[in-house]
Amino acid sequence: MLKPGDPAPSFDLECALDGRIARSSLAKICSELVLLFFYPRDFSFICPTEVTGFNKALKEFAAEETTIVGISIDDVDSHLRWARELGGIGYPLLADPDGNLARAYGVFDDQQKVALRATFILDRKRKVVFAASCPLNVGRSVIETLRIVRALRTGQLCPADWKPGVEFGPSGREF
Amino acid sequence: MTSVDPAEKRRLFERLSSVREIVFGVQDGVLTTAGVLCGLSGAVSQHSQVVLAALASTAAGALSMGAGAYLGTRAETEVLSAELELVRVEAAAKPYTVQEGLLDELCKEGLTREAGYRIVRLLSTAPKALASTAEAKMFGLSGGTFGRPALDGIVMGLAFLVGAVVPLLPYMLIPGPRYDLGGALVATALTLFGVGYFAGWLAHRDDRWRSGVRFLAIAMSAAAAGYLIGLAISPLGATAG
Numbered sequence: 001m002l003k004p005g006d007p008a009p010s011f012d013l014e015c016a017l018d019g020r021i022a023r024s025s026l027a028k029i030c031s032e033l034v035l036l037f038f039y040p041r042d043f044s045f046i047c048p049t050e051v052t053g054f055n056k057a058l059k060e061f062a063a064e065e066t067t068i069v070g071i072s073i074d075d076v077d078s079h080l081r082w083a084r085e086l087g088g089i090g091y092p093l094l095a096d097p098d099g100n101l102a103r104a105y106g107v108f109d110d111q112q113k114v115a116l117r118a119t120f121i122l123d124r125k126r127k128v129v130f131a132a133s134c135p136l137n138v139g140r141s142v143i144e145t146l147r148i149v150r151a152l153r154t155g156q157l158c159p160a161d162w163k164p165g166v167e168f169g170p171s172g173r174e175f
Numbered sequence: 176m177t178s179v180d181p182a183e184k185r186r187l188f189e190r191l192s193s194v195r196e197i198v199f200g201v202q203d204g205v206l207t208t209a210g211v212l213c214g215l216s217g218a219v220s221q222h223s224q225v226v227l228a229a230l231a232s233t234a235a236g237a238l239s240m241g242a243g244a245y246l247g248t249r250a251e252t253e254v255l256s257a258e259l260e261l262v263r264v265e266a267a268a269k270p271y272t273v274q275e276g277l278l279d280e281l282c283k284e285g286l287t288r289e290a291g292y293r294i295v296r297l298l299s300t301a302p303k304a305l306a307s308t309a310e311a312k313m314f315g316l317s318g319g320t321f322g323r324p325a326l327d328g329i330v331m332g333l334a335f336l337v338g339a340v341v342p343l344l345p346y347m348l349i350p351g352p353r354y355d356l357g358g359a360l361v362a363t364a365l366t367l368f369g370v371g372y373f374a375g376w377l378a379h380r381d382d383r384w385r386s387g388v389r390f391l392a393i394a395m396s397a398a399a400a401g402y403l404i405g406l407a408i409s410p411l412g413a414t415a416g
Contacts, residue, residue: 137272
């Protein structure tokens with residue numbers, strides 16, 4: 001699995017976006033941060049809580065100059081039907097049917113043949129600045145991911161449980 | 176078009192659930208008693224002593240098999256109920272795990288992930304339906320899986336008695352040192368063949384005769400082995416006597 005500081009593998013894949021099939025390329029995303037979240041499968045019972053959770057927080061992430069991209073091994077038609085089932089998703093769901101992108105990020109579960117629940121945040125240079133993964137049966141916290149995005153955007157030393165309004169750590173130090 | 180009455184079918188399945196006890200009990204009763212008769216006929220010369228020993232063996236066997244079936248079914252029911260309760264508690268606390276597990280099982284049975292998802296989502300609107308379907312699909316358990324200890328015990332004990340009487344009656348009624356044992360063995364063979372045939376008939380098998388022959392082969396093997404063991408230990412009886 002990639003770690004902070006690693007260059008993010010690029011992608012140019014089919015995706016479902018706003019009810020239609022499109023393409024999504026990392027090179028064409030121009031926001032300050034990119035949030036990539038891998039999830040195991042469409043039409044499951046934990047993934048939709050994450051997919052819709054990120055969708056509900058779309059505006060807050062956009063306010064932080066962050067583009068959200070969801071990725072699973074399902075094909076783009078499945079993504080389309082899944083997004084429709086969930087009432088529409090406002091960010092791209094990338095189709096990675098061979099799991100190549102998941103492998104490039106080191107989050108492909110060879111036993112289950114799905115991507116792990118892994119989250120990567122990429123900076124302006126498209127280097128990984130945050131990486132985390134959960135077991136398949138545990139969903140991620142959208143609020144915590146947003147907190148990390150906000151903390152990353154400050155460029156300051158952020159103590160544990162930091163959130164906007166809380167004092168930063170001493171300046172002029174890296175950690 | 177054939178109409179199936181679910182209630183009638185359910186009653187039939189409940190009756191058939193005792194088949195295991197009936198087949199097991201009759202088979203064991205016939206084999207045990209035939210084995211005792213063969214063994215003692217080789218070791219003991221007095222007809223009445225053989226009959227008494229076989230009667231004692233029959234009574235002890237019926238009680239033992241009945242009690243064994245009762246205790247076994249009761250233990251199985253208690254263990255399975257406890258496990259099911261654990262699953263229900265976990266399902267209530269983490270419904271996602273049950274939903275995902277059930278979805279996986281439905282996909283393994285040929286449904287597409289999308290179709291399976293819709294079914295599980297529909298089932299999830301009724302927690303009891305979700306739980307019972309998940310128990311059946313994920314663990315192979317349902318209300319009908321659990322036996323009835325008292326009934327199983329009684330059926331098993333009675334089946335053993337019925338089976339034991341089959342070789343015992345001709346042995347008691349037919350005079351003559353050779354014909355009595357021969358009659359018992361013929362009755363044993365016919366009964367075991369009949370039990371095998373009956374089991375095959377219940378299972379709607381085309382090869383009911385083969386099922387009967389398999390039972391017969393087991394009977395002959397057990398009887399022959401019992402007789403040979405009796406012959407082998409008879410010198411010990413002579414020494415002790």
